Amino acid sequence: MKQMTLSRPSLPELESKSRWLALLMLAIGLHVFEASLPSLGPWFKPGLANLVTLLALVLMGQRAAVSLAIGRVIVGSFFIGTLFTPTFMISMAGGLTAALVMIAAWRWIPAISLIGVSLLGALAHMLAQFVTVEFLFIQQAALYYALPPLLVLSCISGWINGALAGYIAGHLDNKKDSHEKI
Amino acid sequence: MFEFLKGTWTDRVLLLVSLVAIVAGWIMIQAYVSSGPPMAEIYHADTLVATYRLPQKGEPPIHLQVEGELGMSEIVINEQGARIASSPCASQRCVLSGPHRHAGDMVACVPNRILIALRGHAESGFDAIVE
Numbered sequence: 001m002k003q004m005t006l007s008r009p010s011l012p013e014l015e016s017k018s019r020w021l022a023l024l025m026l027a028i029g030l031h032v033f034e035a036s037l038p039s040l041g042p043w044f045k046p047g048l049a050n051l052v053t054l055l056a057l058v059l060m061g062q063r064a065a066v067s068l069a070i071g072r073v074i075v076g077s078f079f080i081g082t083l084f085t086p087t088f089m090i091s092m093a094g095g096l097t098a099a100l101v102m103i104a105a106w107r108w109i110p111a112i113s114l115i116g117v118s119l120l121g122a123l124a125h126m127l128a129q130f131v132t133v134e135f136l137f138i139q140q141a142a143l144y145y146a147l148p149p150l151l152v153l154s155c156i157s158g159w160i161n162g163a164l165a166g167y168i169a170g171h172l173d174n175k176k177d178s179h180e181k182i
Numbered sequence: 183m184f185e186f187l188k189g190t191w192t193d194r195v196l197l198l199v200s201l202v203a204i205v206a207g208w209i210m211i212q213a214y215v216s217s218g219p220p221m222a223e224i225y226h227a228d229t230l231v232a233t234y235r236l237p238q239k240g241e242p243p244i245h246l247q248v249e250g251e252l253g254m255s256e257i258v259i260n261e262q263g264a265r266i267a268s269s270p271c272a273s274q275r276c277v278l279s280g281p282h283r284h285a286g287d288m289v290a291c292v293p294n295r296i297l298i299a300l301r302g303h304a305e306s307g308f309d310a311i312v313e
Contacts, residue, residue, distance in 0.1 A: 086292045087273070109192060116193035123200060137292050139228035142299035145215055145286040148208035155200055163187045 020056065020064050024071050027052035031076030031091075044150055047122050049076070051161040053099050054118055058169050062103045069099040086137060090129050097128035114169065115162035122158025126150055215286045220302035222264040224257060226250055227295045236283070236302070237261050250294030257298065264298045266291055 009017075030048040037045070049072055057065035073092045077083040082091075101124035105117045126147070134143050189197075220236040226248055234244050236259060243260035245267075253270035263283030266276045269291050276291035282300055289298040 085272075090292070109196075111190050111192040112196070113190045113193055115187075115189035116196045119193065119196055119200065133290070133292055137227070137295050138225060138290060138297045140225045140297055140299070142223060142225065142288060142297060142301075143290065145211055145299055145301075146288045148204050148211060151204045152201070155197060155204070159187070159189070159193075159197065162193075163189070167186045 016060065020060060020068065023052050023056050023060075023064075024068055024075070027068055027072035028076045028079070031072050032079045035076070035080045035082075044126075044153055047118075047125065047154075047157045047161050050095070050098055050121055050125060051118070051165050053095070054102060054114060054121065054162070054165045055169060055172075057099075057102055057106060057117075058114065058165070059172065062107075065103060066096070066099050069095040086133075089136060090132050093132040094125040094129045098122070098125035100124075113162070114166040115159055118162025118165060119155060119158040122154040122161070123151060126154045212286055215299075215301040216303050218302050220285070221300070222259050223299045223301065224248060225297040225299070234259050234264075236263070236300075248296055250291065250296045252294045255291060255294050255296045257296075263287075264300060265289065266296070266298070269294055269296070 027049045030052060034045045034048055052072070053065050053069045056068045070092070073088065073095050074083070077085075077088045077091070082088045098121040102117045102121040105112055105120045109116065130143060130147055134140070222234050222236060224231045224233070224246075231248055232246065237243060239261050241261065243258055246257050246259075247254045248257060250270070254268075255266055255270070255276075256268040258265055258267045258281075260281075263281035265279075265281040266289055269276050271291050271293040273293075276289055276294075276296070279289055282289055282298070285301050285303070287300045290296070
């Protein structure tokens with residue numbers, strides 16, 4: 001009789017998965033935290049959860065970033081009770097579009113830093129939310145009256161989040177280097 | 183100290199281009215919404231339900247109920263602006279956002295698919311304020 005054997009995952013594979021899960025948990029925590037903040041305007045959030053997507057992109061690659069953006073919206077919605085509601089659909093469209101735009105910017109725009117990537121991600125996030133609302137819920141161009149001031153706020157939050165992501169990614173890289181030396 | 187906030191030249195060019203595009207769009211929208219008398223437009227999904235002139239000081243407020251996706255939303259339009267007074271949605275963010283009175287402002291209840299958009303030029307001379 002043939003004996004079945006389970007292959008044991010390699011250590012780097014386990015390390016990569018655990019790192020992705022840690023980032024996912026951080027993103028979910030920030031997603032829930034942002035949902036509990038008082039409203040800073042219609043559909044405006046500081047974008048802290050997007051910062052984690054950006055970290056996943058630079059530390060682990062584009063597949064990790066997209067799966068993290070999807071995962072944090074789904075699991076985060078469980079916690080705040082908005083699964084499959086309009087809020088969920090708006091968050092999913094915003095998060096996914098931001099992740100895809102950040103991937104494209106990171107790959108194809110020369111000499112861009114995480115600040116520029118985050119800036120474009122924040123703008124894409126806001127635009128995608130409005131387009132989703134217009135496409136699925138309120139089919140009125142009057143919705144866009146409120147868009148310009150929110151885009152200005154997105155520029156500010158995107159710039160700050162990008163700077164924070166660069167700072168954190170730099171520190172994580174230094175830590176990794178020092179661990180490897182040990 | 184804030185060296186990490188600087189960004190590269192590419193980042194700064196992207197920021198400048200974005201801000202120029204946003205401000206140009208903002209000016210165009212304001213030029214469009216600031217024309218005509220101060221009005222509140224009430225929409226449900228793809229339908230314009232009603233348009234009301236904003237009451238001036240001393241004029242009685244307007245109360246109306248609009249049937250949305252989840253139920254009735256109560257809308258109040260008075261001299262302070264237009265607001266959603268009650269809504270069947272769970273978050274109540276539309277109610278909490280209070281009255282709006284500037285041209286270009288909007289109050290949306292996405293779950294109930296209700297939108298109030300404000301437009302019009304103030305008679306008092308303030309360009310973008312509906313008063």
